[in-house]
Amino acid sequence: MVTSTGKTTAANTGRGRLALPPPPRQSDFSDRLRNEAVTARVGVWLGVCFTICFLTGVWSHYGQEIPGWLTWPTSPSWGYRVTQGLHVTTGAAAVPLLLVKLWSVYPRLFQDVPRRPPRTVLLHLLERGSVGVLVAAAVFQLATGLMNSSQWYPWEFSFRSTHYAIAWLAIGSLAVHIAVKLPVIKRAITGPLDGPGPPDPPASGAGRDAGGGEDARHQPALAAGGISRRGLLRTTWAAAGLAVVTSAAAGTVPWLRELSVFGVRSGEGPQGVPINRTAETAGAQTAAQDPAWRLTLVNGDDTVELSRDDLVAMPQHTASLPISCVEGWSASAVWTGVRVADVLAEVGAPAGSDVFVTSLQTVGSFATSELPANVAAHPDTLLALQLHGEDLHIDHGYPCRIIAPNRPGVRQTKWVSRMEVLA
Numbered sequence: 001m002v003t004s005t006g007k008t009t010a011a012n013t014g015r016g017r018l019a020l021p022p023p024p025r026q027s028d029f030s031d032r033l034r035n036e037a038v039t040a041r042v043g044v045w046l047g048v049c050f051t052i053c054f055l056t057g058v059w060s061h062y063g064q065e066i067p068g069w070l071t072w073p074t075s076p077s078w079g080y081r082v083t084q085g086l087h088v089t090t091g092a093a094a095v096p097l098l099l100v101k102l103w104s105v106y107p108r109l110f111q112d113v114p115r116r117p118p119r120t121v122l123l124h125l126l127e128r129g130s131v132g133v134l135v136a137a138a139v140f141q142l143a144t145g146l147m148n149s150s151q152w153y154p155w156e157f158s159f160r161s162t163h164y165a166i167a168w169l170a171i172g173s174l175a176v177h178i179a180v181k182l183p184v185i186k187r188a189i190t191g192p193l194d195g196p197g198p199p200d201p202p203a204s205g206a207g208r209d210a211g212g213g214e215d216a217r218h219q220p221a222l223a224a225g226g227i228s229r230r231g232l233l234r235t236t237w238a239a240a241g242l243a244v245v246t247s248a249a250a251g252t253v254p255w256l257r258e259l260s261v262f263g264v265r266s267g268e269g270p271q272g273v274p275i276n277r278t279a280e281t282a283g284a285q286t287a288a289q290d291p292a293w294r295l296t297l298v299n300g301d302d303t304v305e306l307s308r309d310d311l312v313a314m315p316q317h318t319a320s321l322p323i324s325c326v327e328g329w330s331a332s333a334v335w336t337g338v339r340v341a342d343v344l345a346e347v348g349a350p351a352g353s354d355v356f357v358t359s360l361q362t363v364g365s366f367a368t369s370e371l372p373a374n375v376a377a378h379p380d381t382l383l384a385l386q387l388h389g390e391d392l393h394i395d396h397g398y399p400c401r402i403i404a405p406n407r408p409g410v411r412q413t414k415w416v417s418r419m420e421v422l423a
């Protein structure tokens with residue numbers, strides 16, 4: 001095997017040329033901490049986090065765009081709060097795990113590419129290609145997820161559909177990666193952490209991971225006072241734990257929210273509940289305060305208009321329901337208002353109708369939402385007029401807003417102006 005000391009390249013000797021240092025080779029990285037025993041242990045937890053993050057993410061996507069075959073559950077009312085909390089915290093935990101894992105394997109980037117036979121070359125390239133896709137997808141998901149949590153959108157594309165599409169790429173390439181590496185994973189997990197263990201494989205191509213490699217004697221011993229593999233793992237678990245605790249806390253504790261660098265940015269809002277978009281930024285400020293505001297109910301050819309006083313005169317109900325934002329924060333609140341089912345009855349809507357909700361908003365997304373029949377019929381699904389016993393603050397959706405159990409925050413439409421019964 002060629003060693004690093006044997007490398008003299010034309011770039012070093014060529015006259016008049018820029019003397020670039022030669023690229024490193026895998027064997028130049030002799031850190032004893034970089035070992036499959038470490039990589040596999042971090043990888044298992046990364047895999048757990050990615051799987052939970054994927055499942056809760058798909059669930060959240062469905063919650064915002066319910067597929068025809070799914071009846072979105074209305075209970076428990078805090079269900080989405082939990083799944084979205086899991087999504088954000090496992091995503092946050094995956095950041096330090098991914099960094100450590102990439103650090104532990106990145107010398108393999110400089111593996112020698114086998115020259116023959118063609119089958120070995122092909123397998124090698126395929127394996128590298130699939131790892132490349134996995135790393136790119138994983139980094140993209142974590143980066144865009146964190147940016148979304150901090151409500152920083154320096155991109156043009158739709159966050160949700162892109163994050164959703166790349167999620168499938170990430171989980172698919174993860175499945176391939178686990179399948180390919182299964183023998184190594186098994187060996188590495190069951191083997192001792194601190195023993196010399198099977199060495200990293202040589203740079204000889206795909207499918208050889210389980211085969212021989214550099215002799216364990218070539219692995220330099222742990223330098224006195226250096227961190228041990230065990231220490232590295234403990235530090236990694238601590239970093240992941242910290243990421244979980246801070247992202248979870250920042251999602252529920254207002255003052256922590258202000259401090260968090262990555263993590264929710266909504267801060268404290270009026271009436272003790274954060275706000276994502278104010279009436280002013282939604283372009284709803286004037287219309288929401290207009291005494292001429294009317295709620296328009298449409299059912300086929302029938303139309304009914306209700307003033308806020310009309311709504312106040314109807315039977316009022318109170319429900320304690322959380323706002324659970326997709327961006328990771330959530331807050332419980334006590335809402336009072338008219339049942340959506342009662343409102344729909346005003347326009348003669350049959351029980352079990354889907355409803356399309358439109359707001360006064362003129363700028364930005366989330367101006368409309370759909371209430372599936374089972375949600376519209378739920379006794380806790382309200383057209384809320386009050387929050388914590390006071391009239392809704394304009395930034396919380398005055399004159400009235402939708403609030404329903406187990407519903408993603410983006411669909412809890414504020415400044416409602418029109419409700420139309422769909423077939």
Ligand SMILES: Nc1nc2c(c(=O)[nH]1)N[C@H]1C(S)=C(S)[C@@H](COP(=O)(O)O)O[C@H]1N2
Pocket residue numbers: 269273274275276277282323324325326359360361364365366367368395396397409410411412413414415
């Ligand atoms: N019309 C309208 N309704 C909306 C939004 C919006 O931008 N426009 N934001 C939604 C989002 S993303 C969330 S999390 C909740 C937040 O409600 P709050 O601002 O009262 O806390 O409102 C939802 N309702």
Ligand SMILES: [Mo]
Pocket residue numbers: 276324325326327409410
């Ligand atoms: Mo949200």
